[in-house]
Amino acid sequence: MGIPLIVRAVRERIPVVVQRNSPGRRAAVRGLWTGAELVVTLGVVLLLLVAHQLWWTNRQAREGAERQVRALQEDWGQDRGVGAPVVEPPEDGQGDESGAGGQNGQEPERPAPDRTAAPAAPVAPTAPRWDQAYAVLRIPRLGLTAPVAQGISKRGVLDKGYVGHYPRTAQPGQAGNFAVAGHRNTHGEPFRRIDRLRRGDRITVETRDAVYTYTVDNSLAQTSPSDSGVIAAVPRSNVRTAVGYSAPGYYLTLTTCTPEFTSRYRLIVWGKLTAMRPR
Structure with a gap:
């Protein structure tokens, strides 16, 4: 009885279903795999691009800017006037501090102070050629030292980590407005922290002939890129007309993009010339 049952079971084979990948399924798998590879590759490329923009361009531009500052100083000859004191105009109401009075011990009469006057500046040299670095800007509060070049082109000036001088604005120490621009992010980002400047902070501009000291006086947190005022x-904003100045003077203007990592608006810091000394 048992043998026929075994034979019958062998003869009645249990069907085995073999699943095979259809062409459509294989194509879908290949597509998903290729897509994943592309996403990973794109992610790596983006990371490399970010590293290049945020690290490599800064390093490269800062090194180049430092070399340019050293080259300018060597060209000017740093043995001339190193350490010479900055002569500042006396404060209103102050005079000779030596204690010497006029005749009979009376204080001599002095003319009323001119509140609109600025330190006398030497005769301005001829305008530097385009993209030429010709001055050094220093902001002690920010620990910033950067070369100043003629023009505001990206490739020739700003992307080198330089501060760019706006054409048709005054040169350092001249009456009018010495206006400059600098990157806030990437390519050396010399103006990254100018939003931290406060009224009374000092900014110096050194040229072949003199060192000019400007004192921060005002700022504008945000304005349009087309605000030429x-x-x-x-200097006076065309957008926010209550911000700025109304009388001629000796001004310094720093401009950069804002908010960070965008170029939608401009951040402005103004200063006034308060001292100069010949080199």
Whole structure:
């Protein structure tokens, strides 16, 4: 009885279903795999691009800017006037501190102080050629030292980590507005922290002939890129007309993009010339 049952079971084979990948399924798998590879590759490329923009361009531009500052100083000859004191105009109401009075011990009469006067500046040299670095800007509060070049082109000036001088604005120490621009992010980002400047902070501009000291006086947190009034000879915003100046003077204007990592608006810092010394 048992043998026929075994034979019958062998003869009645259990069907085995073999699943095979259809062409459509294989194509879908290949597509998903290729897509995943592309996403990973794109992610790596983006990371490399970010590293290049945020690290490599800064390093490269800063090194180049430092070399340019050293080259300018060597060209000018640093043995001339190193350490010479900065002569500042006396404060209103102050005079000779030596204690010497006039005749009979009376204080001599002095003319009323001119509140609109600025330190006398030497005769301005001829305008530097395009993209030429010709001055050094220093902001002690920010620990910033950067060369100043003629023009505001990206490739020739700003992307080198330089500060760019706006054409048709005054040169350092001249009456009017010495207006400059600098990157806030990437390529050396010399103006990354100018939003931290406060009224009374000092900014110096050194040229072959003199060192000019400007004192921060005002700022504009945000304005349009087309607001040309901020770099006018008498700087005053065309967008926020209550911000700026109304009288001629000796001004310095720093401009950069804002918010960070965008170029939608401009951040402005203004200063006034308060001292100069010949080199």
